[in-house]
Amino acid sequence: MRCPLCKKPAPRDGNPDWPFCSERCRLLDLDNWLTGRYRVESALDPSGSTDGSGAREIRQLADELTPPSVDGEFKGERD
Numbered sequence: 460m461r462c463p464l465c466k467k468p469a470p471r472d473g474n475p476d477w478p479f480c481s482e483r484c485r486l487l488d489l490d491n492w493l494t495g496r497y498r499v500e501s502a503l504d505p506s507g508s509t510d511g512s513g514a515r516e517i518r519q520l521a522d523e524l525t526p527p528s529v530d531g532e533f534k535g536e537r538d
């Protein structure tokens with residue numbers, strides 16, 4: 460196993476920072492992860508407006524994936 464950050468060999472045995480080679484690399488990766496997460500969250504709402512158009516699209520997709528006849532059949536089978 461190599462350190463995902465600096466690509467140096469990172470031994471697993473007795474290494475509290477595994478899979479990273481050192482605490483420094485572990486903290487750097489955590490920092491990268493948090494920074495990237497915040498960037499993604501702000502990208503979801505770039506204009507600051509929440510009209511819910513994205514949620515509406517997902518609900519439409521879910522309706523297409525579950526035909527109402529299937530739901531009725533399952534209710535009949537239930538004990």
Ligand SMILES: [Zn+2]
Pocket residue numbers: 462463464465466467479480481484
């Ligand atoms: Zn490293």
